[in-house]
Amino acid sequence: MKLLKLVPDDTNIDFVRLRGWAFGLTLLLSVLAVGVTFYKGLNFGVDFEGGLMIEERFAQKPDLDQVRAVVDAQGVGEAALQQFGDPRTITIRLPVQQGGDEGATNAAVKKIEAALAQRFPGAEFRRYSTVSGKVSGELIRNGLLAVVLAILGIGLFAIFRFEWQFGVSTIVAIVHDLLMTLGFFALTQFEFDLNIVAAVLTIIGYSINDKIVIDDRIRENMRRYRKMEMRDIINLSVNETLPRTVMTSVTILLALFALLFLGGHVLRGFTAAMILGIVVGTYSSIYVSSSLLISLGLRAEPEAADKARPANSVEGAERVGPRT
Amino acid sequence: MLDFPRWKVTAIWLVLAILVSLSIPSFLPERVTQGWPFTPPRINLGLDLAGGSYLLLEADTNDVAATRVEAMREQVQTEMRRQNPRIEIGEISSRNGQLSFLLRDPSQVDAARERLLSITGTGAGMTGQRQWDIQVVDSSRFVLTPTAAGLAQAVDTAMGDATEVVRRRIDELGTREPTIIRQGANRIVVQVPGLQDPQALKNLLGKTAKLEFKLVDTNADPAGLARGQAPAGSQVLPYPNNPSGIPFIAVKRSAIITGDMLADARQEFEPTTNAPQVSITFDSQGGRRFARVTQENVNRPFAIIIDNSVISAPNINEPILGGRASISGGFTTDSANQLAIALRSGKLPVDLKIVEESTVGPDLGADSIRAGILASAIAVALVVAFMLVTYGRFGVYANLAVVINVFVILGVLALINGTLTLPGIAGFVLTIGTAVDANVLINERIREERHRGRGVVQAVELGYKEASRTIFEANVTHAISGIIMFFLGSGPVKGFAVVLLIGIATSVFTAVLFTRMLVAGWLRRTKPKTINI
Numbered sequence: 001m002k003l004l005k006l007v008p009d010d011t012n013i014d015f016v017r018l019r020g021w022a023f024g025l026t027l028l029l030s031v032l033a034v035g036v037t038f039y040k041g042l043n044f045g046v047d048f049e050g051g052l053m054i055e056e057r058f059a060q061k062p063d064l065d066q067v068r069a070v071v072d073a074q075g076v077g078e079a080a081l082q083q084f085g086d087p088r089t090i091t092i093r094l095p096v097q098q099g100g101d102e103g104a105t106n107a108a109v110k111k112i113e114a115a116l117a118q119r120f121p122g123a124e125f126r127r128y129s130t131v132s133g134k135v136s137g138e139l140i141r142n143g144l145l146a147v148v149l150a151i152l153g154i155g156l157f158a159i160f161r162f163e164w165q166f167g168v169s170t171i172v173a174i175v176h177d178l179l180m181t182l183g184f185f186a187l188t189q190f191e192f193d194l195n196i197v198a199a200v201l202t203i204i205g206y207s208i209n210d211k212i213v214i215d216d217r218i219r220e221n222m223r224r225y226r227k228m229e230m231r232d233i234i235n236l237s238v239n240e241t242l243p244r245t246v247m248t249s250v251t252i253l254l255a256l257f258a259l260l261f262l263g264g265h266v267l268r269g270f271t272a273a274m275i276l277g278i279v280v281g282t283y284s285s286i287y288v289s290s291s292l293l294i295s296l297g298l299r300a301e302p303e304a305a306d307k308a309r310p311a312n313s314v315e316g317a318e319r320v321g322p323r324t
Numbered sequence: 325m326l327d328f329p330r331w332k333v334t335a336i337w338l339v340l341a342i343l344v345s346l347s348i349p350s351f352l353p354e355r356v357t358q359g360w361p362f363t364p365p366r367i368n369l370g371l372d373l374a375g376g377s378y379l380l381l382e383a384d385t386n387d388v389a390a391t392r393v394e395a396m397r398e399q400v401q402t403e404m405r406r407q408n409p410r411i412e413i414g415e416i417s418s419r420n421g422q423l424s425f426l427l428r429d430p431s432q433v434d435a436a437r438e439r440l441l442s443i444t445g446t447g448a449g450m451t452g453q454r455q456w457d458i459q460v461v462d463s464s465r466f467v468l469t470p471t472a473a474g475l476a477q478a479v480d481t482a483m484g485d486a487t488e489v490v491r492r493r494i495d496e497l498g499t500r501e502p503t504i505i506r507q508g509a510n511r512i513v514v515q516v517p518g519l520q521d522p523q524a525l526k527n528l529l530g531k532t533a534k535l536e537f538k539l540v541d542t543n544a545d546p547a548g549l550a551r552g553q554a555p556a557g558s559q560v561l562p563y564p565n566n567p568s569g570i571p572f573i574a575v576k577r578s579a580i581i582t583g584d585m586l587a588d589a590r591q592e593f594e595p596t597t598n599a600p601q602v603s604i605t606f607d608s609q610g611g612r613r614f615a616r617v618t619q620e621n622v623n624r625p626f627a628i629i630i631d632n633s634v635i636s637a638p639n640i641n642e643p644i645l646g647g648r649a650s651i652s653g654g655f656t657t658d659s660a661n662q663l664a665i666a667l668r669s670g671k672l673p674v675d676l677k678i679v680e681e682s683t684v685g686p687d688l689g690a691d692s693i694r695a696g697i698l699a700s701a702i703a704v705a706l707v708v709a710f711m712l713v714t715y716g717r718f719g720v721y722a723n724l725a726v727v728i729n730v731f732v733i734l735g736v737l738a739l740i741n742g743t744l745t746l747p748g749i750a751g752f753v754l755t756i757g758t759a760v761d762a763n764v765l766i767n768e769r770i771r772e773e774r775h776r777g778r779g780v781v782q783a784v785e786l787g788y789k790e791a792s793r794t795i796f797e798a799n800v801t802h803a804i805s806g807i808i809m810f811f812l813g814s815g816p817v818k819g820f821a822v823v824l825l826i827g828i829a830t831s832v833f834t835a836v837l838f839t840r841m842l843v844a845g846w847l848r849r850t851k852p853k854t855i856n857i
Contacts (some may be wrong), residue, residue: 003856004713009775055688105681106523115577129682135380139814146812150805157801194846198747198809198820199488202754205805205824209758209798213765216794244761244768251764252757255703262702266372266688267750274754 006250007243015238016231019291026288033183040186045193048140050133052094052105054112059122061087070119076108080192084265089126096133105130143197147178154208158215165296166215170208173281173289177207180280181273190269196308197216199273206274207281210245211289217241218290230298234290249282290316328482336841340728340834342673346735351692365738369517370503370745370819373693375686376517382511383486383674388479391674392470393418396444396456398578400468403439411436419733423468430464431831437466444468449530479510483675487512490676492669493528512676522683524662532675533666535583535604535612537649540625540637544574563634565654571718573634575627577627580617585610587647591660594652598662601652604667611647619643628653630663678807703753704730707760715767721842723764725834729759730828733823742826745819755827758802762835766791771857780855787841794835803828 046053062080071079071092080093092112097105109128116123131139151174159167181200185192217237225233253275260271349357349364355362371378398415400423404411412428413436427436439457444456455474459467487506494516503515516525541558554560554574564574588605608615618640627637628651636653639665655663707726711719733755737744749821770787778786806828808823 003716006714009771057687065396105678106526110523123520124687125685127682128681132679135679142812142814143817146808146817149812150808153804154801154856157804161797194814194817195747195820198813198817200652201805201809201817202751202820202824205802206754206758208801209761212798212801213794216797220790240772241768243771244764247714247764247768248758248761251707251760252754254706254710255753258703258706259699259750261699262695263699263750264692265744265752266692266746269751270747274750310609 002026005243006225006246007321011239011242012235013242014238015233015286016291016294017236019294022287022291026176026284029183029211030179033179033186037179037186040189041247042185042192043181043189045191045196046129046131046136048136048143049216050136050194052097052108052128052130054092054094054109054128055084055089055091055126056113056279057089057124057126058120059088062123064090066119067092067116070115073094074108074111074115076112086265089265093282110199139194143194146197146201147204151175152206154204158208158212162219163214163298165293166219166300168296169289169292170211170215172292173211173284174204174207174220177203177277177280177290181277183250184276186274190272193269195267196273199270199277202274203277203281206263206278207285210248210281210285213244214238214241214285214290218293230294236291236295238286245282245286249278252278287294331755333841333845334607336838340732340838343830344728344731345734345740346738347731350738352732360770365741367624367734367738368741368743369689370738370743371515371517371750372684372746373696374517375684375689376515376681376705377522378681379514379526379529379678380507381490381529381676383479383483383512383513383676384677385475385479385510385677388673389421389475390476392475393421394442394635396468397423399443400440403443404436407848408441411439418480421470422465423462425466427464427466433460433464440468456606476509479674483512484800485673486676489670489672490514490529492527493665496665496669497525497528504604511602511679518686522681524658526678526681527659528662529677530641530674531662531666532672532827533663533669534631534671535586535667536629536630537581538575538577538629539617539621539628540627541574541576542624546570549574557711557764558722561629561632563627563637565636565820566634566702570700573627573637575629575634575844580626581606581610581614583667583671585613586667589664591657591664592650594650599652600657601650602655602664602667603648603650606647606649608647614647614649615643615645618645633846692746696746700730700749700753700756702757707756711763715763717768717846718763718767718839718843718855718857721839722760722767722835724842725831725839726756728758728838729827729834730756732834733826736799736826736830737823743819744823747817747820748823751823751827753822755824759827759835761798761833762795762831765794765837766836766839767857774855774857777808780787780852784843784847784855788836792836795832799828799832801833 018237064083068079068081071081071094077095081088082091082093084091094108097108112124133216151171154174155167155171158170178200181203184190185196192197211260217240218234221228221233221237221240225236228236256271256275256278259267260275263271345539346365347367350367351648356578357366371813377821397418400414400416411432414426414428416423418424427433439458440456444454445459454471457469457471459469461467483506487504488510491504492503494514501517503513505512505513514525514529516522532849542557544554544558544560548554549560549572550570552560552572557577558574559577560572562571568572585605585606585612585777586605586609590603592601592603593599594601604765622640622643627634629635629740630651635651651663676742706728709721711722711726715718715722733752736742757794766787769791770783774784803825806821806825809817810825814822
């Protein structure tokens, strides 16, 4: 049986040659992502914004303006409507209710449900959630803390297990992946909620996974070919691991696309974030983090060579070999 | 590489068999496992899958502080009067969370301090710190200030009690498997799966259910009452259903009887009007006390107060001796029942506010489960097919590892009594994707080594050896982010992290050790000259 090979044997692509372009593109995209994030802002979910979210399913596709009119007539603040998943499902977002206690929120939910059920027969409540401003602040803090700690922890691990250049290049690549994800969410205005933080952390984990595999190969090749130029080592390593990188990315993407199309609408933003993260993470581990190692001045085992010298040797002193 | 001792093979199969069999009860409907002689471990479904309500309740710590000051005020008054000689004190004022009062006779300062020390904790408590600071200002004014340690301890105790009360109230609702957990210093998480009426739950938890019977102060002047003023020793309370029209009433400060002396509370119907009411039964001490006070105050009104609001203020027509009373006043059957439950389960030592809530309708949950299972099944099928066409026989081994891994994850999840949430399913799918990565690494290595011209056995051996190091490094970093998610994440993030962490551990086991055993067995049996990879 002939087996499938996505990547032919012995590829010899000069990834490092493109690194000037890659750095330029990466920088441009990162600046754009930051710009979009600041300009458009993220569409925070109730987890982070505080407020009230109701998901309602209608018997048939409702007219958004009519739904808005019904909700606005309840005097519960300005509603933001969004079609969610299938066309019959609408989420209604409302600001934190005046008075802030559960009484006000209950009353608002009740009023809206009753009014919608009356105006649109067959409308059915699916779920709602409400988060107070105080809790949402904590959730944001914890979310940020988790992301920062994850980056630091992983960076430290890379420094500890490899050399510092690997740690730095890895952190740069993760920050790049993060910025791209944020930019994506700002651009599409998908809701950014707690689930997305989980997705972001997973992207970090995955993209590290990818980089570690390449870094590991670079380190191995540095030991194997001591005389080789750094850029050749990196090219060789990336090419050697390319079949694996492509295989793994394809299998994970297969799984994620299954989830995107079949996993139900609640997870759609989550899955979209992960798919983007896999693509961006693969790009950054091939083009950004490994090429960056050259710019950071990684050399083939210079310390090992130093250590090979006797500890008590004096600079410039004549070395006396053992008598034979 | 090729020698896998028999004990090792047996051990691997045994571990996998145990973990896989642990996953089986979770697939069976509950009525099937009910008849079993033991309760098998099961995976719980999260609220997003099962439908239900999640509530985050928060206690107002200021409230605890205020209640504490109020309690101390009464304690001080009793203590000064209790022993001989009585120590005469002026009106106690509580301002800025401090209590202060003046001694009528400055020479009693030392005696007063002695008595205060006996009721404010001697510092030998759990924390070894004083609960209150006692200061004497201008030789005869005492100022009592609560210490931070004392307050923290009070909050802690109150929250412990509150959690217990919440649990009792939810149990009374008869819902299935509620989860009630204290979180942090002043929060309680309540999860009730499959709850149809979150409103009833919230109404029930929103009640402090502090019940008091107090005598009505009939001397209060209506004009003063309207301005919120009451005679000394009395207080003004809201009375929404007051027949006189003024929504306030003045009552004596000291309570005849409180909810602590309650033995039972039931919803009933008033025999003549058939209106819903709550009948309460006092314990023996409460019953005696109630009998004495009602005897002394025949033809005077007393107020039935719940959560500092007067429900009704009936006249005492005759002494009430049986230790039973009933509360009526505009109840519906539901509200009477809720009040009865709340009174039965005891009062909450603190007010609880709902700061976060989410309720998922059962239909959405069912839809999500269907979608999640479908997505997982398709994901597994796609990955399996892809691995098969890419690696042939080695793909079969990898696939066996993936499929077993699916059941092992479920088994471990059941074993730790974990909860599967929607993000958990996502973590699951992602794990399937990454579990394959380990085998991809190994198989690509074997391909490479074969390509370099190494013999079959040596290529396989090197493939596993070199790849294992990489797999280790990669999984440790992945686990770092998983652990951070687990500890910092709440709700969905945590559910995701649990599955991810289990998946990382089990996939290394199945992908590396298990496939290696299979490959080694095959190589030993057939001793192939060449392999198709």
